[in-house]
Amino acid sequence: MAKITIINFSGRKNGNCHNIANLIKQYHGSSDIVIFEFCDFSITACGKCNHECFHNRKKCPYYEDTLVRLYESIDSSDLVCYIVPNYCDYPCSNFFVFNERSQCYFQDQTILLNQYLAIPKKFIVVSNTEKKNFVNVFMYHVTEGVKPDILFISAKKYDKDSINGDLMSSKAARKTVEEFVIKGNRGLSENDY
Numbered sequence: 001m002a003k004i005t006i007i008n009f010s011g012r013k014n015g016n017c018h019n020i021a022n023l024i025k026q027y028h029g030s031s032d033i034v035i036f037e038f039c040d041f042s043i044t045a046c047g048k049c050n051h052e053c054f055h056n057r058k059k060c061p062y063y064e065d066t067l068v069r070l071y072e073s074i075d076s077s078d079l080v081c082y083i084v085p086n087y088c089d090y091p092c093s094n095f096f097v098f099n100e101r102s103q104c105y106f107q108d109q110t111i112l113l114n115q116y117l118a119i120p121k122k123f124i125v126v127s128n129t130e131k132k133n134f135v136n137v138f139m140y141h142v143t144e145g146v147k148p149d150i151l152f153i154s155a156k157k158y159d160k161d162s163i164n165g166d167l168m169s170s171k172a173a174r175k176t177v178e179e180f181v182i183k184g185n186r187g188l189s190e191n192d193y
Contacts, residue, residue: 002078003032007070009084009094011039015165016126016155017083020177023168024081027182034073038094041066046100053104060104067098071105075112079120081181082141084134085162086127091137099140117143122181123150126162151180 006024010017018037025033044062052059074080084091106113123138125131131152138148155162158170167173 002028003076004028004034004079004081005073005077006033006035006081007038007074007083007098008035009038009082009092009098010126011092011094012085012165013037013039015085016162016167017085017124019165019168020083020124020126020153021081023174023177024181027178034077036066036070036073038098041070043067043097043101045097046103053107057104057107057109062101063104067101068105070098071102071116074119075116077119079122081122081124082138083124083126086125086129086134089130090133091125095137099137114143117141121149123148124177124180125150125152126155126167127152128154128156128162151176153177 004024006021008017008021012018021035021037025035043065049061052061053063057063082095084095087093106116121141123134123141125134127134131150134150134152135148138150142148153167153173153176155164155167158167158173160167160170160173168177
């Protein structure tokens with residue numbers, strides 16, 4: 001049975017990203033699926049420390065928070081789905097906290113980092129605008145030379161308003177997510193980068 005880790009980076013409960021995560025879980029019914037709702041975590045962003053992780057990763061004063069458990073789940077997965085909302089043309093701040101705090105997990109752990117980078121990942125961005133900034137950020141989460149597999153899904157395209165959180169009430173939007181995650185259709189084409 002495949003293990004799938006789904007991470008909803010939205011700071012909003014029960015919005016579009018939450019609904020997409022649950023839809024993916026439904027599609028993969030027989031798999032071992034873990035959903036992390038980032039808005040439920042109490043994770044400290046980098047800072048307010050003396051950079052202890054540069055000398056010993058486990059000396060990070062926040063090493064025991066949920067972030068390490070999240071990375072451990074990812075590292076034991078066969079597939080990871082990142083669901084990231086677009087806030088002001090960039091990934092939301094929760095994604096940047098996740099990205100920054102990787103230092104205390106991967107410091108001096110080259111094998112662990114390479115293992116993480118090689119795990120197949122699907123990035124779903126709920127966005128009505130920018131793409132380039134997301135591509136640039138997601139490239140740090142895949143093996144060098146591999147293009148991240150990204151689906152940009154726009155509420156406007158399906159006559160929905162993002163703030164209402166009802167994007168997955170559209171049958172066509174659900175089909176788009178299913179084809180991307182379940183059927184393995186690629187997101188952006190080479191020309192989109």
